[in-house]
């Protein structure tokens with residue numbers, strides 16, 4: 001399993017198509033955008049093929065059976081209790097994030113993010129004319145943690161939301177229950193709602209704690225964003241969900257949601273979603289083993305070579321946060337250095353404060369591609 005994967009060179013894959021624009025050359029292995037060079041599982045593809053046996057692709061609502069498949073999955077794998085009426089379809093987590101920002105804050109309000117973090121958090125805040133309030137993570141020799149003292153100092157009456165990345169992209173942390181409880185306590189005290197982006201939760205190698213599972217009170221302040229896209233490599237299907245347990249908050253959210261007619265999605269995505277959550281358990285376990293093998297092997301090779309590039313093994317995801325500070329290069333030169341080795345990565349500084357000197361590498365690839373990746377990275 002995962003020895004090889006389909007060739008995406010001449011498909012519409014964004015990762016490949018945008019290489020020339022981003023790296024000024026096509027001659028790089030594209031290891032940036034967070035989807036995998038791993039085939040989407042057969043049980044998902046089969047469900048899509050079966051749906052195509054019916055020759056009409058008209059308007060469709062997301063079926064309750066699909067929501068139920070995700071509800072069962074979240075309960076079984078993460079202990080999160082959800083009900084159908086608490087959930088909304090959304091074409092993407094970023095659509096959900098923007099809707100939640102609009103529904104639960106006003107222009108000029110402050111929204112907390114914990115950098116270095118997925119860049120679309122800050123751009124979504126700015127695009128909605130809210131203010132980014134950075135609460136950078138603390139870093140100690142590759143270990144990352146929340147900075148509660150900084151958080152408490154920075155909160156003002158204008159601070160309305162915190163966007164939590166859990167597990168965290170790019171630093172790979174799976175936040176422990178105790179850390180999340182401490183964070184929740186501060187947010188509850190200051191009446192700050194939490195948008196918990198848990199898109200990476202199924203790729204946690206250690207126990208993931210959904211923020212909304214911490215307590216009833218916390219669930220009542222939380223908007224959880226979920227998606228099968230990263231786990232089952234189906235980002236092109238445009239499907240995800242938003243979960244809001246608090247009924248009052250749901251009412252507020254619904255008016256924004258209805259206003260932009262985003263409630264109905266893609267006919268094929270519904271069956272892909274349901275198949276993934278209904279039949280995905282064994283596949284995900286195998287995938288996690290494979291990703292950990294890639295991680296372990298690269299770690300071994302870099303150490304063996306006494307490379308100046310270091311990384312802390314992530315607790316989740318196929319994204320490695322490479323510490324390249326020992327190379328002593330500025331951000332642009334660092335990027336060029338990787339391009340010269342024929343690998344195209346995300347630059348660390350694009351993840352905000354704390355990102356300078358780092359690069360994000362996507363090792364969500366089949367074994368054959370991984371061999372090329374490690375060979376090229378070792379040149380650096």
Ligand SMILES: Cc1ncc(COP(=O)(O)O)c(C=O)c1O
Pocket residue numbers: 034091092093094095118165169197199200227229235240
């Ligand atoms: C933390 C996080 N949130 C959201 C997204 C994007 O999700 P979507 O494509 O559903 O908008 C990504 C993609 O990399 C991500 O890492």
